[in-house]
Amino acid sequence: MGGSSTKSEFVSVLADKQVKEGEDVTLCCTKNPGEVTAKWKKNGHSLECVEGKHTTEKSETTCSLIIKNAEKADEGNYTLTLEYKAGSVSCSAMVIVELNEWRTVQWEQDPTITTLKNFKIGNAKLRELRFLLNGPVGAGKSSTISTIKSIFEGHQFINCLAASDLNSGMSFTTKYQKFSIGTLPFAFYDVMGLEEDKEDGQSKGVRSDDIIKALMGHIANDYEFKQECSICEDSKYYISDPTLKDKIHCLVSVIAADKVTLMDDKVIQKMKTIRAEASKLGIPQLVFMTRVDKVCTVTEKDLTKIYQSKKIKEKMEECSTRLGVPMNCIFPLKNYHEEIKMNEKLNCLVLEAFTQAVYSANDYVKKFSRKEKCLECFIFI
Ligand SMILES: Nc1nc2c(ncn2[C@@H]2O[C@H](COP(=O)(O)OP(=O)(O)OP(=O)(O)O)[C@@H](O)[C@H]2O)c(=O)[nH]1
Ligand SMILES: [Mg+2]
Known part of the structure; x- marks a missing residue:
């Protein structure tokens, strides 16, 4: 397990996101300062980062995942785990991708x-x-x-x-x-x-x-x-x-x-x-x-x-x-x-x-x- 011995804690956790097909979405959280290893999962499985699709960023106090050009397959539950020497903390959020309206309805x-x-x-x-x-x-x-x-x-x-x-x-x-x-x-x-x-x-x-x-x-x-x-x-x-x-x-x-x-x-x-x-x-x-x-x-x-x-x-x-x-x-x-x-x-x-x-x-x-x-x-x- 990597990271420092300082206990890591979230200051703000990931928030659920609703995004339109084709838009970019950013999942972001803030944490107390300290060295950690950040691991992302999607629907319980390790996230396979695809070039041009996923970008992960980490600073002293923030961790984020950017998903470009959201599509149907990007919908799911994303979990971020911060690992430090003495343990780990996690938080999750749902990304919901709204499709382009594929059938129209008379709403009157x-x-x-x-x-x-x-x-x-x-x-x-x-x-x-x-x-x-x-x-x-x-x-x-x-x-x-x-x-x-x-x-x-x-x-x-x-x-x-x-x-x-x-x-x-x-x-x-x-x-x-x-x-x-x-x-x-x-x-x-x-x-x-x-x-x-x-x-x-x-x-x-x-x-x-x-x-x-x-x-x-x-x-x-x-x-x-x-x-x-x-x-x-x-x-x-x-x-x-x-x-x-x-x-x-x-x-x-x-x-x-x-x-x-x-x-x-x-x-x-x-x-x-x-x-x-x-x-x-x-x-x-x-x-x-x-x-x-x-x-x-x-x-x-x-x-x-x-x-x-x-x-x-x-x-x-x-x-x-x-x-x-x-x-x-x-x-x-x-x-x-x-x-x-x-x-x-x-x-x-x-x-x-x-x-x-x-x-x-x-x-x-x-x-x-x-x-x-x-x-x-x-x-x-
Ligand atoms: N949330 C939700 N509940 C529904 C909806 N349509 C039906 N229900 C509920 O589903 C249950 C079954 O509905 P019914 O209309 O009795 O079903 P049925 O097909 O006539 O059932 P049987 O006569 O027993 O074969 C009831 O508790 C309804 O209130 C819906 O669109 N949304
Ligand atoms: Mg009936």
């Missing part, structure tokens, strides 16, 4: 709300576009529906549908339940969460075959899901001859940003099976990535920074890879969960995602309208 809610309130479905035979929210237990499916309802109703829709955060394990929602927003032409279907099957092969959580039947329009509102068997054809909730008005027009896969890494492969496989079936049926699909506030403190404090956050982008990329969905189909958002006051920025993010779902569903039902017209012409001829 009124124009989008007005557009959606005046929305007309592109198929005259339909009264509503139907969305099914599917995903693992506790992903935020019910909360997303409540949040969308709150936005249009102008006050918080009290979320008795959502589980407490401590309710890990079983799905809080067990029914196939429809939610409307006043007289708007949109209907949401909440379903039980997907779970990993039991070790003896017994099914747990909502069954993939039931979700597929729901997509096809075979399941009526209020059906109580059973884990052990799929809906029977003689059930009063079974629609044997579904038409476009019974079908789902857009499948929304809901994934929690803070849980995507730990999601079980078997649950992912169930989601993929459902998505593959939806693709065969031509049903459009989107992913809503909830709980963004749980993975990024910058975003938690200021939602308008969401598309500058490296953490959020990484989580979206992880959703994209694990589920096999392109990035442009993934929408990160935050739901109302503990706050009581309405928040325009939160609303805008959710509206951005919901608008995309509305347009996708509308494109799907328009195709049917065209097919029906062709069929009518054919019969007429």
Whole structure:
């Protein structure tokens, strides 16, 4: 161990830094005079100083690290250890690199709300576009529906549908339940969460075959899901001859940003099976990535920074890879969960995602309208 025998102490420690991509960042601390050896670490590993990127400086009373041209890879936790003969002292700080905004959001809610309130479905035979929210237990499916309802109703829709955060394990929602927003032409279907099957092969959580039947329009509102068997054809909730008005027009896969890494492969496989079936049926699909506030403190404090956050982008990329969905189909958002006051920025993010779902569903039902017209012409001829 190098340095002098004088005990070294920090006068001021390293401070967390938030920097824009391309800018330089300096981490600096002050210490009492005395000879020390300064060692820098990044995320617990010795910092490999790269020429033109990192510069370390040390004077009698200061130690600093300059990082030039900050990029995604520079984000992390930096630790400085001062070693002197009789011991060492350390301090750490986070460097957060804000990416250049890579997707833009309309941060004013009124124009989008007005557009959606005046929305007309592109198929005259339909009264509503139907969305099914599917995903693992506790992903935020019910909360997303409540949040969308709150936005249009102008006050918080009290979320008795959502589980407490401590309710890990079983799905809080067990029914196939429809939610409307006043007289708007949109209907949401909440379903039980997907779970990993039991070790003896017994099914747990909502069954993939039931979700597929729901997509096809075979399941009526209020059906109580059973884990052990799929809906029977003689059930009063079974629609044997579904038409476009019974079908789902857009499948929304809901994934929690803070849980995507730990999601079980078997649950992912169930989601993929459902998505593959939806693709065969031509049903459009989107992913809503909830709980963004749980993975990024910058975003938690200021939602308008969401598309500058490296953490959020990484989580979206992880959703994209694990589920096999392109990035442009993934929408990160935050739901109302503990706050009581309405928040325009939160609303805008959710509206951005919901608008995309509305347009996708509308494109799907328009195709049917065209097919029906062709069929009518054919019969007429
Ligand atoms: N911090 C935070 N918490 C959220 C968010 N969305 C949902 N939650 C919380 O996450 C928990 C689960 O949410 P739910 O809406 O019940 O999830 P679900 O997918 O309907 O769950 P099941 O019905 O049990 O399958 C609840 O405690 C919500 O309050 C969010 O964006 N941020
Ligand atoms: Mg639920």
